[in-house]
Amino acid sequence: MKDTPIPHIPVAIVGGGQAGLSVACQLKTKGIESVVFERHEKFHSWRVNRWDSFCLVTPNWQCRLPGFHYDKEFGGKDPDGFMLRAEITDYLDAFVATFEPNIYEHVNVTRIAHHPQGGYVVETSVGTWTCDQVVIATGGYDKPIEPAYAEALDPTIVQMHSVDYRNPSQLPDGDVLIVGTGQSGVQIMEDFIRAGRGVHLAVGPAPRSPRKYRGRDAIDWLHDAGHYKITIDTHPDPVKALTQTNHYMSGRDGGKEIDLRKWHVDHGVELYGSLANMAGHKLEFLPDLTRNLDDADRSYVGIRDQIDGYIARNGIDAPEEPPFVKVWEPSCERTELDLKETGITSVLWAIGFRPDYDWIEVDVFDARGKPKFNRGVTDVPGFHFIGLGWLNTWGSGRFLGIEEDSAHLAEQIDLQLQSAGTRAVA
Structure with a gap:
């Protein structure tokens, strides 16, 4: 045969x-x-x-x-x-x-x-x-990314990766800690706020972007300015381009920008630096919250400046915008957290994939x-x-x-x- x-x-x-x-x-x-x-x-x-x-x-x-x-x-x-x-x-x-x-x-x-x-x-x-x-x-x-120390978390605390998340009802009553502030993390943050849940956010190094600026979506301005035609071979900082997390903003309700400082002031979102370790029901954070917020704002202002330059060079009539002002700054860096004392019952990982x-x-x-x-x-x-x-x-x-x-x-x-x-x- x-x-x-x-x-x-x-x-x-x-x-x-x-x-x-x-x-x-x-x-x-x-x-x-x-x-x-x-x-x-x-x-x-x-x-x-x-x-x-x-x-x-x-x-x-x-x-x-x-x-x-x-x-x-x-x-x-x-x-x-x-x-x-x-x-x-x-x-x-x-x-x-x-x-x-x-x-x-x-x-x-x-x-x-x-x-x-x-x-x-x-x-x-x-x-x-x-x-x-x-x-x-x-x-x-x-492969969803979860750090090795996640295994040391108290098993009564529910853990979930963003790939499995659908809505807040999946997680038990109580506050949630969201780890990561890329596009997924900040949008899921809004889900929990709308559901009336307490949100704690471990803020990473992700940059942020304006949404509407000087009468148009920032993406429209950048497109007209030729920003999206830049190739990796001609990029002024290709290493940064290849390794940087996506800028965070939202398309919800017609589009909005996300300023985590405002979400803290307006909605009570508790902000911490990058998560560094877990053991039982205690967490450790790096003292980098101020730096991460400032870096995100620097990216935000840089995009505004880039758009301003394009408008000026081309003599475009566009409405003016007030300068960016920080609405809140951390008074101290909180590097430790007890989940049980804080009422956090779940951790949602939004730190990406491999x-x-x-x-x-x-x-x-x-x-x-x-x-x-x-x-x-x-x-x-x-x-x-x-x-x-x-x-x-x-x-x-x-x-x-x-x-x-x-x-x-x-x-x-x-x-x-x-x-x-x-x-x-x-």
Whole structure:
């Protein structure tokens, strides 16, 4: 009895989010066959890994999937608004319906390695394929981050990571400590305040941004000024760009900026520095609250200054804004906290994620385990990445840049297939 031959595909795409499916769309336009492998269902992170009140932080007009822009092909009526979770998935599903990709859902890719005869072997939970080209589109949100000392916390204190959070009712009555002040942490903070819950916030080094400034959304000003066209190769501080946490602000209720000082004054949010340790029901914080608040404000004022400069250089008539004033400053740095004495019954981790590339047996990583590439194209022929922050510009890894990034990658794949003589037409 003859062995069943292993199926071959020109391009294997791992990850069925907007990045991987954008590449599939661009390849199909070029007549190149691809298969997308998704371990859950397409757009899983948008459907499942978001809380109930989640909405975009960037305005809807930045949703620019290949040939399917929010305010054009999708026909969106609120380009300056911020889509809710269900609206985002409606947009994504409508995009996929325009080209019907070849996607295997609920299939886990367990190994990718070089094939002895050239190309790659892709092992999955439902079988093995070979391919000429590989695109890794799994993003950087595989492993939720929780520090090792979290295991030393009193087990009566409920712990949850933001990936599992949906609404305040999941956590027991009492105050909550939210660890992390990126976009997730500050937006979840507002959820608990609206629910009438006491909130304590461990403030990290995340920067913040204005929302509306001088008559327009700050993102609109920055877009017009060419800020989002800066590439990582031309960025004045590429290390900072690659390592800095996203600026925090909100798209809720039409969009708002988040000043943690005001949330302390107006809503009683208790602020601490970076969390440093846990033991039983006692916590330790670094004495860096003042510095972290000041650094966030410095970023905020810097963006305002950048917009002011653009307005002045171009002679634009725009309303003036009063200068930024701190509404509150810490009188001391609180470095210790007793959860039971304070009435905190739960801890919510919002300190991010790590990627998982353990299943990739191809030499495309640096000594720290980070992928090495130029605009997603690695030095190993036929191996590529998409959907990562600053793949090329600020918009990489976001809706704004995925059309350009996926078009570039599809072009590189096409050239490599032609060069190798393996160009196949879908």
